[in-house]
Amino acid sequence: MTPYRSLFDLSDRRALVIGAGSGIGAAVAQGLSAFGAFVTCADLDLGAAERVRVGLEGPGEATRLDLTDSAQVAAVIGALPKLDILICTPAINVRKRLLELSEAEFERVVNLNLKGSFFALQAAGRRMAEAGGGSIVLFSSIRAQVVEPGQGVYAATKAGALQLVRALAAELGPYGVRANAIAPGVVETPLTAPIKAHPEWYRAYADKGALGRWATPDEMVGAAVFLASRAASYVTGTLLVVDGGWTAVDGRFTPPL
Template structure:
């Protein structure tokens, strides 16, 4: 291995789903900075175009693409128009934060559809071509909620735990064809999705104090894990979950003992 170029993604096409969002935007920037031709895919195509324009203005290779991952025809069209894709990054997610007794069937279906079913369908759709070509990297975003929960997170946590198992199964099934499938599990990240928590100072401070680093993360702090998993530096890494959580899942932060 050429250690000087093991993170080089030149010549590879990376499709970032949810690329106009906070984490998706950072992932797109990180991949583009290491030479990938990035497709910024999002339902909000205008926002995707802004991200792509910003990257191309920096001399990177990026294009915008309108994609509705809840629409099977949109996914099929994306395969026809974008494949071959070498790196698939799945960041799109939603959270309906309610106690279980207050949840509706519509709330549940909404979370399951975007967080789990759409990722399953995207892995199937683009994993097929990767398997036929004998290489590829699929990176899905789970969460610390895949392994630890709190009140109000039932459906969201269930989708993230289930997505981890989908990824592990895909890794087992596609590994013999040279396709790697992994997840990145963030802790608390400053994004539009978490803005309601950030607006509540007590709540935001409590979350910051839970991690070993004592703070929230920025979206760009997730980009390194994405670049790593996309690159040859992770050529023997598959079926795993990389926590980028500031030590959240390692530390019992509810009480700071005197000794």
């Protein structure tokens, strides 16, 4: 009989969380630790990663990692005793219309969101394929599916990263490696903090979803733990949408039914 109670148990797993210093990455690192994983908290800000590491329920470590540096990504992943779970969360956005975006701004977003994701997927994929298994979870976005003015390049990188995940799932399935993506809706993180300074904008985003509010980073943990665990042993190449109904609701007007 399948030991269903143990499906989410990560006590024998080693996880690397890239972007663990704040926001969704910090919450996911804490969540994986709570389910028993040994967590390596990686972030460009080593101090932030260390603060998250100290707050873990179980054992862990902190390391500095620049996701845009392919050699550093490969070195950090290669130095781990083993790698069962990779969670990759970092992203940036430059909110400008496409006709106003500079080449430097375009490259800045692409270099982290798409190119950096590729570095992590490639290095972790190689390590897991050699070991004969593992789970890769990349944080994409609802912007991989829907877009609005000022989000063009960000959306393109999130859609591109999703396709990288799907390709990796197809290529590494025979090696027992699963690759999936999570698409959050609007989440209160450092990336979205500037929107809070505009109450009408903030409220409009809240009203767009079926639940009428923003998400908190801890509400992304369940999806990440699921995809990382044995509970998702037959789930690969998919996009798990955690958006409070954003992509299900058509428009902001509620008709008088």
